Amino acid sequence: MTAAAEVDCDILIIGGGLAGLTAALDLAGRGWRVTVVERRHYPFHRVCGEYISNEVLPYLRRLGADPAPLQPASITRFELTAPGGRSLSAPLDLGGFGVSRYALDEFLYQRATARGVAFRLGSTAADVQFEAAANRFAVTLSGGEALTARVVLGAYGKRATLDRQLDRAFFRQRSPYVGVKYHLRLDFPPDLIALHNFADGYAGLSAVENGRYCFCYLTTRAQLRRHGSIPALEAEVLSQNPHLRRVLTEAERLYAAPEVINEISFAPKTCVEQHVLMCGDAAGLITPLCGNGMAMAMHGAALAVGHTDAFLRGELTRPALEAAYTRDWHRHFAGRLRVGRWVQGLFGGPRLTDAVVGTLRHAPAVVQALMRQTHGRAF
Numbered sequence: 001m002t003a004a005a006e007v008d009c010d011i012l013i014i015g016g017g018l019a020g021l022t023a024a025l026d027l028a029g030r031g032w033r034v035t036v037v038e039r040r041h042y043p044f045h046r047v048c049g050e051y052i053s054n055e056v057l058p059y060l061r062r063l064g065a066d067p068a069p070l071q072p073a074s075i076t077r078f079e080l081t082a083p084g085g086r087s088l089s090a091p092l093d094l095g096g097f098g099v100s101r102y103a104l105d106e107f108l109y110q111r112a113t114a115r116g117v118a119f120r121l122g123s124t125a126a127d128v129q130f131e132a133a134a135n136r137f138a139v140t141l142s143g144g145e146a147l148t149a150r151v152v153l154g155a156y157g158k159r160a161t162l163d164r165q166l167d168r169a170f171f172r173q174r175s176p177y178v179g180v181k182y183h184l185r186l187d188f189p190p191d192l193i194a195l196h197n198f199a200d201g202y203a204g205l206s207a208v209e210n211g212r213y214c215f216c217y218l219t220t221r222a223q224l225r226r227h228g229s230i231p232a233l234e235a236e237v238l239s240q241n242p243h244l245r246r247v248l249t250e251a252e253r254l255y256a257a258p259e260v261i262n263e264i265s266f267a268p269k270t271c272v273e274q275h276v277l278m279c280g281d282a283a284g285l286i287t288p289l290c291g292n293g294m295a296m297a298m299h300g301a302a303l304a305v306g307h308t309d310a311f312l313r314g315e316l317t318r319p320a321l322e323a324a325y326t327r328d329w330h331r332h333f334a335g336r337l338r339v340g341r342w343v344q345g346l347f348g349g350p351r352l353t354d355a356v357v358g359t360l361r362h363a364p365a366v367v368q369a370l371m372r373q374t375h376g377r378a379f
Contacts, residue, residue: 003361006134006136006148007061007136007148007149007150007159008035008053008123008147008148008149009034009035009148009149009307010027010032010033010034010035010045010069010149010150010151010312011023011024011027011032011033011034011035011145011148011149011150011151011152011312012034012035012036012037012137012139012151012152012153013034013035013036013037013151013152013153013155014037014091014124014128014148014152014153014154014155014156014162014276015036015037015038015135015154015155015156015157015160015280015282016036016038016042016064016105016109016121016155016297017046017101017105017156017157017280017281017297018101018104018105018108018260018280018294018297018301019155019279019280019281019282019297019300019301019352020036020038020107020153020156020279020301021036021105021109021112021193021198021279022059022063022108022119022298022302023115023148023153023155023279023299023301023302023304023305024112025063025064025108025112025115025117026063026229026301026302026305027305027308027309028112028115028116028117028340029063030066030305030309032068032309033118033313033364034112034116034117034118035117035118035119035120035147035149036112036117036118036119036120037119037120037123037124037125037139037141038119038120038121038123038239039119039122039123039124039142040121040122041122042106042109042121043102043103043105043106043172043184044045044102044104044105045100045101045102045180045181046101046102046154046181046259047107047180047216047260047261048101048181048214048216048293048294049204049206049216049288049293049294050098050099050101050206050208050214050294051075051096051097051193051204051214051215051217051294052072052096052097052098052099052294052295053094053095053096053292053294053295053375053376053379054094054095054096054097054378055094055295055375055376055378055379056294056295056298056299056344056379057378058300058378058379059298059299059379060298063111064111065107065108065111067097067099067107068159069107069310070103070104070107070206070209071095071098071100071209071210072097072098072193072209073099073190073191073206073207073208074095074097074190075092075095075096075097075098075190075191075192075193075207075254076191077090077092077150077189077191077192077193077204077256077275078089078090078091078192078193078194078195078341078371079192079193079194079195080094080194080197080357080360081194081195081196081197081241081243081306081357082197082214082241082350082356082357083197083198083199083240083241083353083354084240084241084350084354084359085241085242085243086354086357086358086361087294087357087361088357088360088361088367089344089379090364090367090368092193092235092370092371093368093371093372094373094375094378096193096295097208097209097374098193098209099208100183100208100209100212100372101212103208103209108288113359115317118143118179119143123141123142123143123271124141124156124160124161125140125141125142125156125162126140126141126142126160127139127140127165128152128162128166128274128276129167129276130139130274130276134234134348135150135180135318136148136149136150137149137150137151137276137353138154138173144217145302148183150311150312151308151311151312152275152277152278153276153278153279153301153304153308154273154277154278154282154283155278155279155280155282155283155297155301156275157280157281157282158261158263158264158265158281158282158285159171159263159264159265160205160282163282164368165275166273166276167313168269168270168273169267170265170267170268170269170330171253172180172376173182173265173266173267174263175263175265175266175289176220176221176222177218177219177220177221177262177263177264177265177266178218178219178220178221178224178261178262178264179217179218179254179261179264180216180217180218180219180258180259180260181214181215181216181217181258181259181260181290182214182215182216182254182258182259183208183213183214183215183254183255183356184210184212184213184214184215184251184253185211185212185251185253185254185256186213186247186250186251186252187250188205188207188213188247190207190211191206191207192206193204194206194243195248196241196243196244197241197243197347197353198217198219198237198238198240198241198350198351199223199237199240200219200220200222200237201216201217201218201219201220201223201238201297202217202218202219202288202347203215203216203218203238203247203346204216204217204288205247205334212254213251215247215310216288217238217249218264218288221262222226223237228348230258230260234248235248240350244333265285266285266286266287266340266341266344267351268282268337269282269283269285270283271283271300271325271326271329271330272322272325272326275318275322277305277307277308277321277322277325278295279297279300279301280293280295280296280300281293282351283300283329283333284322284333284334284337285337286336286337286340286374287340287343287344289340292336292374294335295375295376296336296376299332299333299376299379300329300333303325303328303329303332303379304325305333307321307324307325307328308321317362322351332376335373336373336374336375336376339370339373339374340374343370343374343376365375
């Protein structure tokens, strides 16, 4: 009996976001049995800036998942503003597109299902154990189902209870950040992505499909607690930036309450934990100020898939798989995350942010260089 026949699936993917769905599509297309565990039912909204660099388009097309049918917005320009209203603008060298996670995740889910990927929706991984003697994983789901797999990919996002079970270092540290997201309708250039700073935070605004806009901002838990509510925070803090004041007063909000997420950590993470290969935000989160997390999630998934495929075909041992993936992940992303954390440190205080924007507006080459440091190449 082969090793593949001794498990319920070849690859079990924990988390059905962009990294999990693209990895599932890719692996299933290579002939492997794939199961994805996702705690929610598609379609659903996520707290996300919903801008994707065009670097992902060749990969999506190879997967048979070109997003063109979703009619995403084409984004070619960038604007950055300080709390007082000072701004700078720059072209986006590679460009990108805007599409809601509600539409994109559903689109990828349907294609993965058609390719034979098995889904366990409304479920989470309650326990993950690597059985060294059998060289496989035993995973217990929240509903009690037990599954075995040769490889487990962790693609469950920024933070999950599984991080506690794996005793990941970042999970033991409280994070001060809170993310808030709305969909809007307003009069705004559809080819522009804008990042508007305010005291202790910043907000992104860009078009998605169907004439709508994603408005997503990051602030601190202390700031929210100080002002008592999200509406009060927006009226008393965000609106100090005149660009944000216009958005908040003129836009039509397309759902009554925003999506909110807590404990967003930008601390360094490891991309392999107890033999689980981590992908997307589970491996490391770039600051939203640099706006490229969705592309990084898919690129990281592509790296994990290539090495996993070689392992399953017997070309790599498990230690070699983990070493190769770690090396590749750091080569592509470690520098981008460091630059992202450094750039984030330049902003937050109104005076500092105003000074940085005032300086950078006269140094377009520096702006372009920073953007290239946080974006990748087509893959």
